[in-house]
């Protein structure tokens with residue numbers, strides 16, 4: 181079973197008088213003011229919880245503090261202030277020795293440029309973390325082979341790294357992390373160096389693996405589309421601070437400030453949204469039993485469009501028990517594909533439903 185990760189009021193200041201800098205930050209100073217004094221506030225007051233089995237994505241531009249935050253999560257960097265708890269341990273309070281043990285057994289990291297050992301086979305590379313743990317050869321090779329197979333590399337065990345494509349090498353890195361059985365996976369821009377198609381493939385692979393492995397994952401990226409694809413929850417960082425934490429839909433439909441909103445402008449909404457986000461939920465609890473096609477709250481946007489195209493009336497959204505929870509008139513779908521201004525206005529006016537002739541028919545025809 182996976183474990184919970186909790187970061188509480190984490191600060192990391194590099195440079196001069198870090199503790200004094202934290203005090204000033206607590207009193208509202210920003211990065212620029214501190215820089216003038218020779219201190220770099222890399223991470224400022226970051227708090228979040230990652231539930232077992234979740235993928236928590238930290239998204240932000242280069243320099244926003246993502247890698248520094250991640251290094252505090254595995255104890256590679258000591259926070260200037262704040263604490264990190266994982267699996268019952270306060271990592272910030274452990275002795276160096278205990279911390280090394282936790283790091284070797286419970287935490288795995290996957291970096292952007294995964295350095296494979298060129299003169300070791302793919303299998304030996306995948307088994308490296310286990311070798312560090314002192315796991316006997318036979319067991320570590322069996323576990324590494326299993327991890328490679330999970331990552332789609334069965335049959336490549338005896339190959340050399342340079343016989344593999346970039347995407348495959350990155351899979352070996354992922355396999356190395358998975359082979360150790362570590363509960364917590366920390367992934368720093370792990371897919372950022374890959375070509376778009378391979379990158380998509382790796383994202384799918386990770387999501388698929390996660391369905392069975394249910395690790396606790398912190399995934400760092402500067403790409404909002406990647407964040408939205410992978411993240412159960414997403415933290416958006418700016419200048420060292422987390423400026424919003426939420427689901428992909430929260431970030432897209434309810435940005436807490438202009439900065440987050442400007443980020444979401446280029447996001448392909450159709451990839452993120454599901455029926456529950458676009459439906460009109462003001463449906464007066466009627467039953468829907470029209471014998472026609474319906475959607476579920478988690479039906480993806482694209483599928484919803486296809487259903488809508490086959491119907492002459494709005495799509496009914498039913499929950500697991502078959503209870504009507506919302507309706508989606510066609511023009512509502514169109515509205516959500518537009519810019520960020522149009523979607524909320526469609527949301528906000530239930531009366532607009534009348535615009536779709538027979539808008540309620542699907543509801544009342546029961």
Ligand SMILES: Nc1ncnc2c1ncn2[C@@H]1O[C@H](COP(=O)(O)OP(=O)(O)O)[C@@H](O)[C@H]1O
Pocket residue numbers: 194195220221222240241242243244245246247248249
């Ligand atoms: N070891 C360090 N010493 C001094 N400054 C650092 C160090 N590591 C990172 N920084 C600074 O902290 C800020 C955040 O960096 P980083 O965490 O690497 O951001 P990101 O991963 O989001 O690109 C940057 O301004 C960077 O220059």
Ligand SMILES: [Mg+2]
Pocket residue numbers: 246247248
């Ligand atoms: Mg980084």
